[in-house]
Amino acid sequence: MSVILARGRMVAREALGDARERAMALRERCFVTLGGAKADADEFDALCSHVLIEDAAGRALCSFRWRVFEPGAVSGAASAEAYDLASLAEWPGRLMEIGRFCTAPExxxxxxxxLAIAVLTRLVVEARATLLFGCASFPGTDSEPHGPSLAWLGAHHLAPAGLRPDRRAAETRGLAGPMTDPRAARAGLPPLLRSYLGMGGVVSDHAVIDRRMNTLHVLCMVDLAAIPPGRARALRALAFGP
Structure with a gap:
């Protein structure tokens, strides 16, 4: 099995064979058993590469899938089922889609x-991708508890008009809404989304209600050339060493 990166007690590897089965089992546990999704596996799994992070005891800790697209080819992306990606089709460089990111509760x-962010950094550099994109999910399909966090995203991290995806899903909601406590609103963001935002990530102007996955999600995009210099240096050091 191909090891991508190792840090302390953890190792990240390309999920093939038995490792792929362990990654899928972790996804089933996180999304279906714990998250209430109706199903997790889909037709995009066969088109993607998969990463599994395990500890020294062989426990599956984190998993995600990724896929690279040439300019203009994103209509085949998994997120194109929920978002109109015509704006991303105009992007001049390679794009990488990240999906089904999950972490075990323990x-x-x-x-x-x-470690997952370090692996992502290495994969992006090796693939020569210039834009990272994917759905960032909040738990459940009731948007009201997440209203302040969505409003915070709309106020601070809205994608520019030229990059913003249009609506496609049957059930969506805008990001506008009351936000009485900005600190609490930001604290309500999923950890992965906070990491993307720290890289300069921006989001769609609406959230999608995904009843199959029992989540509410926004599309997040990170222009790799726009990552703040200090953050870019830290990411490279994390992925490749000082």
């Missing part, structure tokens, strides 16, 4: 997420 101390 690994939510941030260590596995940091």
């Amino acid at each position: 690994a939510r101390d941030g260590e596995a997420l940091r």
